[in-house]
Amino acid sequence: MTSNSRVAIDVGGTFTDVVELSPETGEIRFGKVPTTPSQPTAGVLDAFGTTEAPMGEVGMFTHGTTLGLNALLTRTGARTAVIGTAGFRDVYLLGRTDRRTNYDITYRPPPALVERYDTFEVPERSLFDGSVHLPLDEDAARQVAATIAERGYDSVAVAFLHAYANPAHELRMREILHEVAPDVVVTISHELSREYREYERTSTAVLDAYVKPIVRRYLERLEGELAGGGFTGRFLMTRSGGGAMTASSAREQPVSLILSGPAGGVIGAGVFGELIEQPNLITIDMGGTSLDASLVIDGEPVLHQGAEFEGLPINTPSLYIHTIGAGGGSIAWLDDAGALQVGPQSAGADPGPASYGRGGTQPTFTDAALAVGYMGTTAALGGRLSLDDKLALGALEPLAAKLDMTALALARGMIRISTTKIMGAVRAITVEVGRDPKDFALLSFGGGGGLVAVDVAHELGIPTVIVPPGQGAFSAFGMLFADVQHDFARTSVIPLAELNSPAVEAGYTEMALEAADALAAEGFAAEAQLLTRSVDVRYAGQEHTVTVPVPDGADNLASIVEQEFTELHERQYGHVMDDPIEVTTLRLRATGQVEKPTLPKLAARESGAVEAEGTRNVYVSAEQPAVPYALYTREELLAGDEISGPAVIHEHTATTVIHAGDEVRVGSYGEMVITVKGSL
DSSP: OOOEEEEEEEESSSSEEEEEOOOOTTTTTEEEEOOTTTHHHHHHHHHHOOOOOOGGGGGEEEEOHHHHHHHHHHOOOOOOEEETTOOOOOOOOOOOOOOOTOOTOOOOOOOOOSSSEEEEEEEOEOOTEEEEEEHHHHHHHHHHHHHHHTTTEEEHHHHHHTTOOHHHHHHHHHHHHHHHHHEEEEEEEEGOOOOOOOHHHHHHHHHHHHHHHHHHHHHHHHHHHHHTTTSSEEEEOOOOTEEEHHHHHHHOOGGGGHHHHHHHHHHHHHHHHHHHTHHHHHHHEEEESSSEEEEEETEEHHHHHHHHETTTTEOOEOEEEEEEEESTTOOOOOOETSEEEEEEEEOOTOOOOGGGTSSOHHHHHHHHHHHHTSSSSSSSTTTBOOOHHHHHHOOOOOOOOTTSSSSHHHHHOOOOOHHHHHHHHHHHTGGGGGGGGGEEEEEEEEETHHHOOOOOOHHHHEEEEEEEETGGGHHHHHTOOOEEEEEEEEEEEEEEGGGGGGHHHHHHHHHHHHHHHHHTTTTOOOGOOOEEEEEEEETTOOOOOEEEOOTTTTTTTTHHHHHHHHHHHHHSOOOOSOOOEEEEEEEEEEEEOOOOOOOOOOOOOOOOOOOOEEEEEEOOOTOOOOOOEEEEEGOOOOTTTTEEEEEEEEOOOOOEEOOOTTTEEETTTTEEEEEEEOOO
């Protein structure tokens, strides 16, 4: 028998985080177990082993994973072929002619996912309006399918010209592949994107095909192991666009999972920000391998109608997440000029930082944080892992000797470099797109976020830092709130004045029927379905668009959309124009609404004030003696408690450091609100 118990598990580069929500009490429990890169499902099952509810009593399991992303980063995905329209074989390899690194003479493009040897073409041709110019040559299609089978490809991406307008040839090509090459996994482009721009749609299909066999095997094995443990509830995966998808949908469209893990934290940030009345947030999620920065504006995470991976476009909606290689496991090294660098290489989960005692010997950010006193050796991380300061110093000393400095000076330098890199990530999503960091609060989470958040806020003039409860597993926490989402789109380049036309309504109706079928098949009743319309709008002649919501049932849609477009265009680009306005794409987001958990409030202290349990020596400077920082256990704090820096606040999953002049107040839901010295 299942209950309403919920479990969310986020697999990161170093740790696997688990959050369990008890339906009877509203209690939320956070935990961590080591990630198991060689056996991805083992870490998930280990995480389940820390929950109080047995698998058979879990009603909903939400999961985020970087499996697909890691396959792309390490180029260990499936051997993939590409089939295109005759005459357009090189659409994918040619890509776009722009280059964002014009002034970087050291730039080298990342390794390709496929070579020209892997690309094929079939005679066929549909036009932009969906009419067939040249029927599919089925004999040629069978020959290509036979060649793909003979060469032993694992998967194939089919992307025919203008398939967004008429998918019939792609559908038939899939049938032929299933007949001739039944062991090859097939992705067809129009099922991922019904939008124009041939290269972007092809790239999306190739990325999907590249990770599909790996993700499928993982999910099929995990589903089998969960079933073996008695799990019969709903199994969801977080998706890059900010919602969730069923595991069965994820098997068919794994490209939507590439930013699966980081998305959970952004979802949680939007929900938690609304709860504590902080609608505008910069988020930093510092895990073991990387740091993810994102924005929440007016209570909504910023969403882009596309993303990129190493310059390769993904033509599906994605949360705006900027990722850098700055995590707890980031390794310190010397570049060719002899300068100190930290990351993006990471010690990961195996062997991990030297201080973990698992065989790691290279100095990492975690080792540096331990050496300067930010972290300690007494409280075990996640209740399981105790750090060893002697091993940390042993890893730091050889590199320090090369630089003719002390291990302590090296550790301070490593922390400073990491902080500067994180500041750059925050500037990239704010200053560089015309936003002032001072207009936001900084929501910090992840296992390492609390170690650097106050320093980043101080440097950028951000007045407030918010540390949510269970910060080390906050991405998993956010997954508890993820609704199931499907995104539909139809290219329709028309003047804005035609937005009320029957053709536009017919396009939305078609998408709505598809959406209702998809959600009903996933068990969502009509009253739990929410359909939201929007359009991509631009000035005629422009390349880039602005996505504008479309209200239901309004007679003056064109004027409403024009006003909203004008405001958004000025906000994003700093100007407006008198040029004609046109629509390029109709969009429909279909949401299957899951029941949202209610978070309990933290009890208030009835008398007295919180007292430190001791001190920890922190080396604020390598040249000065250690400074005693008051030491607190977060689990002992109550609503309304106030702490003045300098202090270290350690908890089950993470540590937060505040300096002299900083002030902390514990909020109603257990959040720590830090007023940063000198930022007002």
